[in-house]
Amino acid sequence: xxxxxxxxxxxxxxxxxxxxxxxxxxxxxxxxxxxxxxxxxxxxxxxxxxxxxxxxxxxxxxxxxxxxxxxxxxxxxxxxxxxxxxxxxxxxxxxxxxxxxxxxxxxxxxxxxxxxxxxxxxxxxxxxxxxxxxxxxxxxxxxxxxxxxxxxxxxxxxxxxxxxxxxxxxxxxxxxxxxxxxxxxxxxxxxxxxxxxxxxxxxxxxxxxxxxxxxxxxxxxxxx
Numbered sequence: 645x646x647x648x649x650x651x652x653x654x655x656x657x658x659x660x661x662x663x664x665x666x667x668x669x670x671x672x673x674x675x676x677x678x679x680x681x682x683x684x685x686x687x688x689x690x691x692x693x694x695x696x697x698x699x700x701x702x703x704x705x706x707x708x709x710x711x712x713x714x715x716x717x718x719x720x721x722x723x724x725x726x727x728x729x730x731x732x733x734x735x736x737x738x739x740x741x742x743x744x745x746x747x748x749x750x751x752x753x754x755x756x757x758x759x760x761x762x763x764x765x766x767x768x769x770x771x772x773x774x775x776x777x778x779x780x781x782x783x784x785x786x787x788x789x790x791x792x793x794x795x796x797x798x799x800x801x802x803x804x805x806x807x808x809x810x811x812x813x814x815x816x817x818x819x820x821x822x823x824x825x826x827x828x829x830x831x832x833x834x835x836x837x838x839x840x841x842x843x844x845x846x847x848x849x850x851x852x853x854x855x856x857x858x859x860x861x862x863x864x865x866x867x868x
Contacts, residue, residue, distance in 0.1 A: 649703040650733040650820050652677065653720055655761040658710040664796035666780040667713065669805075670737040670761075673778060674706050676813040690723040691715075700817040705729070709761075716761040717768030724769060734773035735819060737812075738762060741789065743779025746804035746834065748812070750776050750819075750827040774823055778808065807834055 654674030662668055674695075678685060683695035683706060692709040705727060709719030724734055732752070738761055743749060752774050756762035765773070783792040797805055811833040819826040 647728070647730040647733045649705060649727055649729055650699075650735065651720075651724055651727070651729045652699075652704060652706045652816075652819075653716075653734065653736045653765075654706070654708050655713060655716055655736060655738040656708065657712050658708075662794075665794055666797060666801075667739055667793045669739045669778045669780060669797075671708050672805075672809055673737040673776070673812050674708055676809040677816045678706055680813040680816075688723070690726065691719040692723070694723070700820055702820060704820070713761045713764075715764055717764035717766070720765050721769040731770050731772045732774070733820075734769075735776055735823075736762070736765065736773055737776045737778060739780045739793065740777035741780060741782050741793070743777055743781075745779055745781035745801065746808050747779035748777065748808065748827055748830050748834075749779075750774060750823045752823070776812075776819070778812075804834075 652674060654670035654672070656662065656668035656671030657665065663671075677683075677699075678695045681697050681699065683697045685693045685695045685706075685708075688694040688707075690707065690709075691711045692707050694708075695706040697704055697706075705723065707719065707723050709716045711719050720734065720736070723729070724731070738759060740749070740759075742757065753772050754775065755771075756766055762771075762775070765771075780793070783789060808830075811830045814833070815826050815829045818829060
């Protein structure tokens with residue numbers, strides 16, 4: 645990354661009826677970042693909502709295209725060209741069916757993998773930008789994909805979604821400095837506590853069965 649400004653893009657569909665959809669997790673990620681950094685959303689000329697501020701030591705522009713998913717490229721291309729943002733300084737947050745729910749991956753370039761928002765950006769701007777892939781899980785049946793993507797996150801989803809969005813917002817400044825490190829830091833923040841080794845578990849069970857025994861109790865010294 646070598647430009648003066650970078651662009652964070654969250655993909656989704658505008659309107660209250662779409663706000664809770666799994667397809668809108670890109671919007672949700674940018675909203676979480678804006679809240680943490682106290683950035684204000686404004687309507688812009690770039691077919692979307694923007695919020696400007698600083699992340700780390702560089703100027704940032706956050707963008708939520710309001711063109712609907714299939715034409716996201718119009719908004720991204722317009723904003724990037726106006727501000728002269730290099731393609732390698734663009735980070736696009738989007739939903740990813742092929743990742744388990746709550747997982748995150750970051751990669752630069754690649755194909756659209758059937759995602760219409762990415763396909764539109766690739767066509768109008770190029771594909772060498774960074775993709776922040778936010779896993780929403782696969783329903784297991786291709787016939788259920790559309791309904792899964794265009795349905796609201798449910799109560800069970802919030803258990804992994806809220807921590808994911810919180811970790812993304814907390815470490816967003818690292819994303820623009822070292823994308824792989826950002827992905828690792830978010831994954832680490834979401835990792836469950838390390839389970840106690842089996843040996844320690846057996847010792848704890850023995851302690852519970854015999855509360856008068858203490859593993860660090862010393863035997864009395866023998867008299868010579």
